[in-house]
Amino acid sequence: MVKRTGSKLLRFLRTGALAAPLLAGVLSAPALAQTVGSLHPKPLPPLANPDDPSLPAKQLFGRATSPVNWQARSIGFYSRGCLAGGQALPVDGSAWQVMRLSRNRNWANPAMIAFLEDFARKVPHVSHWPGILVGDMSQPRGGPMITGHASHQIGLDADIWLTPMPNHRLSREEREQMSAVDMVRRDRMDINPEVWTPDQMAVIRAAAKDPRVQRIFVNPAIKKALCRDAGADRDWLRNVRPMYGHNYHFHVRLFCPRGQEGCSAQDDTAPGDGCGADLARWFTDAMMHPKPTHRKPRPPITLDGLPAECRMVLKD
Numbered sequence: 356m357v358k359r360t361g362s363k364l365l366r367f368l369r370t371g372a373l374a375a376p377l378l379a380g381v382l383s384a385p386a387l388a389q390t391v392g393s394l395h396p397k398p399l400p401p402l403a404n405p406d407d408p409s410l411p412a413k414q415l416f417g418r419a420t421s422p423v424n425w426q427a428r429s430i431g432f433y434s435r436g437c438l439a440g441g442q443a444l445p446v447d448g449s450a451w452q453v454m455r456l457s458r459n460r461n462w463a464n465p466a467m468i469a470f471l472e473d474f475a476r477k478v479p480h481v482s483h484w485p486g487i488l489v490g491d492m493s494q495p496r497g498g499p500m501i502t503g504h505a506s507h508q509i510g511l512d513a514d515i516w517l518t519p520m521p522n523h524r525l526s527r528e529e530r531e532q533m534s535a536v537d538m539v540r541r542d543r544m545d546i547n548p549e550v551w552t553p554d555q556m557a558v559i560r561a562a563a564k565d566p567r568v569q570r571i572f573v574n575p576a577i578k579k580a581l582c583r584d585a586g587a588d589r590d591w592l593r594n595v596r597p598m599y600g601h602n603y604h605f606h607v608r609l610f611c612p613r614g615q616e617g618c619s620a621q622d623d624t625a626p627g628d629g630c631g632a633d634l635a636r637w638f639t640d641a642m643m644h645p646k647p648t649h650r651k652p653r654p655p656i657t658l659d660g661l662p663a664e665c666r667m668v669l670k671d
Contacts, residue, residue: 389603390503392531396457399501411655415669416498422462423496423671429464429509429611430497430662432619437665438497438510442468450486451475452520454530460491460500464510466612467492470567471513481561482554485522488535490514490604496668499656509618511569511609515562517555518603535603539576544638546580556581559605563591570624572598572606575637582630592628597637617664 399418402410416437427440441462446453451471453461463471475487493510494500506512516535525533538555540547559581563571573581575597585592598606611618625633636642658666 389534391534392455392457394457394528394531408659409657411499412658412661412665413499413501413655415658416494416496417501419494419496419498419669420459421495423668425668425671427465428615429511429618430664430668431509431617433509433512433608433621434506435656435660436497436509436619436662437668438462438464438493438495438508439664439668440465441493441495441497441510443495444468444471444489444492447524448472448475448486450478450520451489452486452525452530453489454516454525454533455490456527456530458491460494460507461489462495462497462510463492463513464609464612466567467511467513467609470565470607470609474562474565477561478558482519482557484519484554484558486520487558488516488518488520490516490535498661498665498668506608511611511618513607514604515558515607516604517558519554537602539574539602543574543576543643545576551577551580553584556584559595560585560591562605562607563594567609568594569608569610569621571595571608572601574598574600574602575634577602577605578629578634579638582628582634585628589628589630592630593624593626596624596629597634617662 398420402414402418404410405415422441422443423439425439427442429438430436442465444451444453444461444463446456446461471487471489478484478487490513491503491507492513493507497508497510499505499508504512517538518535536550538546538551555577559571559573559577562568571594573595578595578597581592581595608621611620658669
């Protein structure tokens with residue numbers, strides 16, 4: 356295991372003595388903004404007219420509680436598609452635990468399940484972490500979500516917390532209520548050195564070097580820290596892209612699996628390490644303090660806006 360010194364907070368997390376109520380008090384105020392889950396989730400009410408062509412597709416996919424029993428395939432694009440033959444990541448593994456079970460979003464293409472299981476077992480060998488905490492993946496049949504994400508629709512996206520897995524099995528209450536640690540300084544210009552350690556970089560780097568990974572999204576301040584500390588080994592930085600949010604977790608996106616013709620590939624990441632002008636623009640006043648716009652929000656995606664096969668994924 357790599358020898359590194361973590362912060363007091365991370366060492367305390369590794370002791371396994373931190374219960375959810377205490378954790379809420381230890382973490383900084385922004386961490387409390389993380390949406391918590393429910394210990395007693397209620398099913399969504401039936402739709403009055405599920406065949407209404409103007410009905411947002413998220414209302415239909417958000418009510419699908421089980422996968423469709425087809426050959427596993429990712430259909431469409433990451434932000435406009437659905438999932439056939441989805442598999443659930445077991446909520447407990449040798450080096451991972453799934454969070455927010457009430458959301459029922461631990462489904463994915465089998466390629467993502469295999470990646471997460473492989474990656475989780477690698478993490479203790481590249482860091483001091485016992486394993487990873489896995490956040491949202493996809494719904495049982497993929498598709499748009501009622502809350503939280505524009506992507507995560509085809510089973511090839513997963514959120515991994517930047518907080519290490521504790522060395523004890525979390526209770527259901529902890530999985531629903533505890534917050535991840537905010538890794539970004541309050542002014543959003545850099546990481547918070549009180550909680551960010553070399554372990555976070557080692558875990559992200561290990562994911563970015565996996566040939567199955569198409570790209571990783573992190574907060575621009577985290578990308579800045581990675582660029583500063585990467586040293587001479589920089590090829591993997593190309594796969595790590597800055598994006599709003601993502602200060603509690605990093606978002607892993609896989610390539611379309613071979614042979615799944617209905618899966619729409621994303622453009623390759625740009626050449627270079629992404630640490631120059633493209634990153635610098637995220638810290639300009641225009642990006643840090645954007646002026647309000649009066650544009651009408653885009654209408655939600657309907658079934659007609661998804662690949663035709665997604666209609667059958669819902670009906671079967």
